[in-house]
Amino acid sequence: MNPDLDLTLERVIRAPRSTVWRAWTDPARLEKWWIPAPSRCRVDRLEVRPGGAFVTRLSDDGADYVPHLDAAFLVVDELERIVFTNAIDSAWRPAAAAPVAMTAEITLADHPDGTLYRIVVRHGDPAARALHEKLGFEDGWGMVTGQLATMAESEAP
Amino acid sequence: MAQYSAELDDVFVALADPTRRGVIRRLGRGPTSVGDLAREFPMTLPSFMKHVRTLESSGLISTLKSGRVRTCVLNRERLAVLDDWLAEQRRVWEDRTDRLESFVTGTEENQL
Numbered sequence: 001m002n003p004d005l006d007l008t009l010e011r012v013i014r015a016p017r018s019t020v021w022r023a024w025t026d027p028a029r030l031e032k033w034w035i036p037a038p039s040r041c042r043v044d045r046l047e048v049r050p051g052g053a054f055v056t057r058l059s060d061d062g063a064d065y066v067p068h069l070d071a072a073f074l075v076v077d078e079l080e081r082i083v084f085t086n087a088i089d090s091a092w093r094p095a096a097a098a099p100v101a102m103t104a105e106i107t108l109a110d111h112p113d114g115t116l117y118r119i120v121v122r123h124g125d126p127a128a129r130a131l132h133e134k135l136g137f138e139d140g141w142g143m144v145t146g147q148l149a150t151m152a153e154s155e156a157p
Numbered sequence: 158m159a160q161y162s163a164e165l166d167d168v169f170v171a172l173a174d175p176t177r178r179g180v181i182r183r184l185g186r187g188p189t190s191v192g193d194l195a196r197e198f199p200m201t202l203p204s205f206m207k208h209v210r211t212l213e214s215s216g217l218i219s220t221l222k223s224g225r226v227r228t229c230v231l232n233r234e235r236l237a238v239l240d241d242w243l244a245e246q247r248r249v250w251e252d253r254t255d256r257l258e259s260f261v262t263g264t265e266e267n268q269l
Contacts, residue, residue, distance in 0.1 A: 015261040033256035
């Protein structure tokens with residue numbers, strides 16, 4: 001876990017673990033919540049097993065569907081854990097995910113009020129960060145931008 | 158998201174040059190005329206103007222013309238775009254979790 005690159009989220013959901021699991025793993029259910037309304041989601045592939053495809057599309061008008069997510073499951077522990085990444089696509093081809101490649105780990109645990117739902121999303125460097133190397137930044141990008149911002153602020157009158 | 162990424166690309170491209178970083182640093186001290194800025198960098202005015210235009214189109218600076226003097230001003234909030242991608246991802250996951258929660262606790266789930 002790197003606080004500059006990663007995020008964690010924890011929530012108690014007032015529903016049984018099996019219900020939350022089904023919402024994640026049944027295409028008809030996933031389509032209902034995966035993408036914010038009014039856009040619509042179509043689940044093209046949802047092969048919930050290690051190496052399985054996770055492909056979703058989205059539509060703004062309900063007619064034309066454009067690519068949304070093309071990812072692969074890394075780990076699937078029934079009723080407990082789902083890990084997927086968009087750093088490789090559903091054909092296992094290394095992918096240039098924009099703005100940033102990520103691996104998402106979703107963990108479900110029993111809780112007196114329902115399900116303890118935890119997310120850890122590990123990010124690669126933002127896509128723009130790869131670009132900076134090509135363009136010749138010498139220092140670590142975080143340092144460069146941090147310094148730049150500090151400098152710009154401190155030199156304010 | 159795609160639009161956000163394109164904005165980010167423009168900012169990174171603009172900052173990928175030592176002259177342009179120098180201009181940003183200089184403008185941190187306050188608005189400065191193009192003429193005064195140009196004198197601090199060893200190049201012709203037309204070459205320098207290209208850098209100014211790149212910075213301007215990235216949104217990192219704006220320029221204002223008053224009479225015959227063009228003044229450059231730093232847009233500080235634009236620098237913040239560099240740090241905002243993680244906040245954006247957090248928002249995506251929080252909203253997604255809100256939707257999952259209302260789906261599994263709502264009546265809709267039972268109707269499927």
